[in-house]
Amino acid sequence: MNHSPVLATPNFPTPGRPVIFDPDVCNGCNLCIVVCPEDVFIPHPTKGGLPIILFPEECYYCGACVDDCNRKGAIRLNHPLQQRVRWKNKKTNEHSRLR
Amino acid sequence: MSHFDSLPWPYPIKYGEQTNYDADVLVLGGGIAGVWAAITAARTGARVAIMEKGDTRRSGAGGTGCDHWQWAADNPGSGVTPNELSNALVANHGGWRNGMSTYIQCASGYETLLELEAMGAKVRDVDDEFAGAPFRDEKTKLLYAYDYDNRFVIRVWGANFKPLLRMECLRRGVQIVDRVNATTLLTENGRHGARIAGAAGVNTRTGAYVVVRAKAVVLATNRPQRVFTFSSEHRGVTAFRGASNVGNGHAMAWRIGAEFTMMEKTIRSPFASPYSYPPYGSGNAINTWYPCTIVDANGKEAPWVDVNGKVLTTVEERCHPAEGQKFFIMGGGNASQPHPGLKQYGGPRLIPDLEDRMMRGEFTPPFYADMTSMPDYERRAIWGLMVGQEGRTRIPVLQTYSEGGFDPARDMLQTYDFIRGHGMREPVAPQERTFGEIGVSGGMMVDWDMMSNIPGLFGAGDLLFGAQDHSHAATTGRYVGARAALHAQGKDFAGISEEQIVRDKERVYAPLTAKPDSLDWKELNAGVARVMQNYCGEVKNAELLSLGEMWLADIAANEVPRLAADNPHKLMRALDVADILTCAQMIVAASQRRKASSSTLHFSRLDYPDLDPPDWQKFLVIRKGETDIETSYRPHGFWGDLEANYAPRAAENRSALRHKVSSAA
Numbered sequence: 001m002n003h004s005p006v007l008a009t010p011n012f013p014t015p016g017r018p019v020i021f022d023p024d025v026c027n028g029c030n031l032c033i034v035v036c037p038e039d040v041f042i043p044h045p046t047k048g049g050l051p052i053i054l055f056p057e058e059c060y061y062c063g064a065c066v067d068d069c070n071r072k073g074a075i076r077l078n079h080p081l082q083q084r085v086r087w088k089n090k091k092t093n094e095h096s097r098l099r
Numbered sequence: 100m101s102h103f104d105s106l107p108w109p110y111p112i113k114y115g116e117q118t119n120y121d122a123d124v125l126v127l128g129g130g131i132a133g134v135w136a137a138i139t140a141a142r143t144g145a146r147v148a149i150m151e152k153g154d155t156r157r158s159g160a161g162g163t164g165c166d167h168w169q170w171a172a173d174n175p176g177s178g179v180t181p182n183e184l185s186n187a188l189v190a191n192h193g194g195w196r197n198g199m200s201t202y203i204q205c206a207s208g209y210e211t212l213l214e215l216e217a218m219g220a221k222v223r224d225v226d227d228e229f230a231g232a233p234f235r236d237e238k239t240k241l242l243y244a245y246d247y248d249n250r251f252v253i254r255v256w257g258a259n260f261k262p263l264l265r266m267e268c269l270r271r272g273v274q275i276v277d278r279v280n281a282t283t284l285l286t287e288n289g290r291h292g293a294r295i296a297g298a299a300g301v302n303t304r305t306g307a308y309v310v311v312r313a314k315a316v317v318l319a320t321n322r323p324q325r326v327f328t329f330s331s332e333h334r335g336v337t338a339f340r341g342a343s344n345v346g347n348g349h350a351m352a353w354r355i356g357a358e359f360t361m362m363e364k365t366i367r368s369p370f371a372s373p374y375s376y377p378p379y380g381s382g383n384a385i386n387t388w389y390p391c392t393i394v395d396a397n398g399k400e401a402p403w404v405d406v407n408g409k410v411l412t413t414v415e416e417r418c419h420p421a422e423g424q425k426f427f428i429m430g431g432g433n434a435s436q437p438h439p440g441l442k443q444y445g446g447p448r449l450i451p452d453l454e455d456r457m458m459r460g461e462f463t464p465p466f467y468a469d470m471t472s473m474p475d476y477e478r479r480a481i482w483g484l485m486v487g488q489e490g491r492t493r494i495p496v497l498q499t500y501s502e503g504g505f506d507p508a509r510d511m512l513q514t515y516d517f518i519r520g521h522g523m524r525e526p527v528a529p530q531e532r533t534f535g536e537i538g539v540s541g542g543m544m545v546d547w548d549m550m551s552n553i554p555g556l557f558g559a560g561d562l563l564f565g566a567q568d569h570s571h572a573a574t575t576g577r578y579v580g581a582r583a584a585l586h587a588q589g590k591d592f593a594g595i596s597e598e599q600i601v602r603d604k605e606r607v608y609a610p611l612t613a614k615p616d617s618l619d620w621k622e623l624n625a626g627v628a629r630v631m632q633n634y635c636g637e638v639k640n641a642e643l644l645s646l647g648e649m650w651l652a653d654i655a656a657n658e659v660p661r662l663a664a665d666n667p668h669k670l671m672r673a674l675d676v677a678d679i680l681t682c683a684q685m686i687v688a689a690s691q692r693r694k695a696s697s698s699t700l701h702f703s704r705l706d707y708p709d710l711d712p713p714d715w716q717k718f719l720v721i722r723k724g725e726t727d728i729e730t731s732y733r734p735h736g737f738w739g740d741l742e743a744n745y746a747p748r749a750a751e752n753r754s755a756l757r758h759k760v761s762s763a764a
């Protein structure tokens with residue numbers, strides 16, 4: 001059976017991944033770490049590496065990291081599944097949700 | 100790399116190492132009120148420092164936005180005077196609102212906004228996006244919200260206010276000390292209740308100890324949170340306020356003997372629930388979303404009515420006072436407004452019995468916010484201007500939903516009203532209360548200088564008793580910066596007691612010592628919250644409240660010493676929770692001392708069931724004396740004539756300013 005490496009890790013908090021970095025766009029400048037009011041990130045030990053989300057459950061999704069980032073698309077907010085809203089197209093009645 | 104791999108702490112550790120600064124005026128908390136206070140104090144020529152727990156670029160409740168510039172009765176379009184509006188706001192809160200700071204807000208909101216504009220902020224529709232809209236003044240290009248006749252709430256592009264204000268601080272030479280959690284107010288020779296000597300704090304990354312000597316201190320640390328409810332799990336994007344505002348200022352000032360009032364006011368928490376949706380991010384018709392059209396599952400419109408119950412047929416009619424009414428305060432009908440207010444000032448809203456009508460089959464859930472059918476300018480005002488500039492909406496709502504495919508001209512955003520709560524609100528259990536998450540709440544008692552009973556200790560913004568709003572924080576910060584600078588003029592530094600510093604270092608670094616039975620900050624927070632739910636919830640009597648006192652004292656004596664933190668960040672959170680406990684004790688003490696029930700304060704005592712007895716229509720003021728808690732009272736309206744008290748001080752402030760705000764251009 002194929003499986004990922006088996007590790008003794010504790011559970012993630014939920015939500016555990018408030019933002020997602022795009023490794024192709026983020027250049028590890030760490031500006032998001034500077035502006036985050038709650039200090040949820042720490043710099044990667046390797047210069048230029050993606051910031052590490054050390055305290056994900058303290059994030060309150062203010063969006064400052066995304067707003068102030070100089071590289072569009074490097075960071076995006078990742079709304080917890082249970083908090084993703086729904087909407088409906090008025091003409092077609094087609095239902096959608098935040099993905 | 101997973102964040103569970105143990106990493107070395109990325110910052111140098113400097114526990115106990117001390118850095119010293121001197122300032123004429125020290126501002127604690129670099130949020131909206133704090134940066135404004137610093138700018139104005141610096142404009143008088145004073146030497147100014149800010150100690151901020153986060154980073155002043157984006158910290159605080161107003162860090163990522165403000166869409167409504169509230170109560171600017173001094174703007175050229177206003178149909179009401181500052182006096183009229185502040186008296187209405189105080190009356191609408193049953194007398195329990197800070198008349199002094201509300202007057203400062205109403206009388207200098209526009210003046211303050213113009214300074215913000217000079218710093219580079221967009222406060223009017225210079226790009227003519229809304230030319231011809233009924234809420235626009237074609238000459239000044241100001242955009243108004245709610246009451247289009249009386250025009251005292253201004254729509255603004257506030258998502259960038261905070262970084263601009265920080266730039267202005269730097270231009271004015273303000274010493275900004277970011278990432279330092281103020282923990283302690285220092286008084287002359289360490290004496291209880293004596294004049295202010297400065298403050299100390301701990302760096303949240305290095306653990307270094309920072310002492311600032313100051314002739315005046317402005318507290319601008321917002322309010323206590325997480326006193327009744329705490330969960331770090333599932334909160335996510337439903338969190339309304341950040342984790343850093345926990346009432347450190349309340350606790351610090353309490354410890355040195357400052358007076359507080361209205362601390363007994365707690366309300367059922369509108370935002371506490373982790374089962375809710377992003378604030379301003381689901382369909383509704385209040386606040387930021389005013390005056391949105393709401394339709395049911397079949398597209399049938401929910402009626403709007405004015406305060407007289409008259410059904411309003413057009414969108415525009417939702418933005419004018421009712422017949423016989425001079426002006427209205429907000430409107431929207433008001434699941435999120437904790438206090439229903441006086442009928443005289445009530446605004447248009449969705450028909451109040453909508454839920455009953457749905458239950459009877461007249462409407463089919465779910466409901467949707469339907470901007471598709473609204474005039475284009477109203478749709479663009481809600482989606483793009485208000486949702487977008489409102490605090491923490493630009494990225495989490497506007498950008499995230501737009502990228503997710505939501506189009507307000509085509510799609511209707513679902514509301515969760517009546518299937519799981521109202522507006523942005525969830526049905527919560529009676530014990531799930533909040534102290535200051537929303538609405539006006541308890542805070543530091545101040546005089547017309549915004550100074551507390553501790554000489555040299557000033558307050559501004561949401562930290563003040565009976566106050567709220569971004570423009571309130573800005574205007575009171577701006578005012579108090581000058582008052583504090585004037586106070587500091589010609590004074591020497593008060594002596595700092597080395598013994599107070601030694602004792603303080605012992606206290607703030609105590610969680611660093613490993614204990615065999617250590618307790619995490621989160622568990623302590625949840626433990627305090629549980630005591631508050633059980634003994635200071637919706638149901639209160641002397642017995643419950645004394646049990647509350649007893650169990651909080653027990654936590655202070657037996658659990659706080661077990662608190663442990665293994666890095667400077669967790670040390671900050673641990674000290675925060677110790678302060679939350681202090682705030683809880685203040686709330687219980689005030690609740691024990693109000694021997695009457697009160698509608699506006701959402702306060703009910705089983706042993707004093709009389710609602711609003713005339714004898715108790717007064718501010719209950721508490722302070723920690725040297726031995727016991729001391730109680731005193733102030734009558735409603737104790738501030739006297741608003742204009743007569745404000746005008747000379749405002750004039751004095753103005754003449755103290757030596758520098759203009761920088762023009763960004």
Ligand SMILES: Cc1cc2nc3c(=O)[nH]c(=O)nc-3n(C[C@H](O)[C@H](O)[C@H](O)COP(=O)(O)OP(=O)(O)OC[C@H]3O[C@@H](n4cnc5c(N)ncnc54)[C@H](O)[C@@H]3O)c2cc1C
Nearest residue numbers: 128130131132152159160166281347490560561568569572
């Ligand atoms: C999501 C949201 C949207 C809002 N939208 C609006 C709006 O559109 N219009 C409106 O009028 N009002 C709005 N408000 C309210 C408004 O933001 C607040 O009234 C205003 O920010 C209060 O200003 P303040 O300076 O008192 O507190 P804040 O701006 O919160 O600043 C307090 C500062 O103190 C710092 N601090 C706290 N403790 C310490 C410590 N121990 N040491 C050092 N620093 C400390 C914090 O990090 C923070 O920077 C909104 C609030 C929220 C949460």
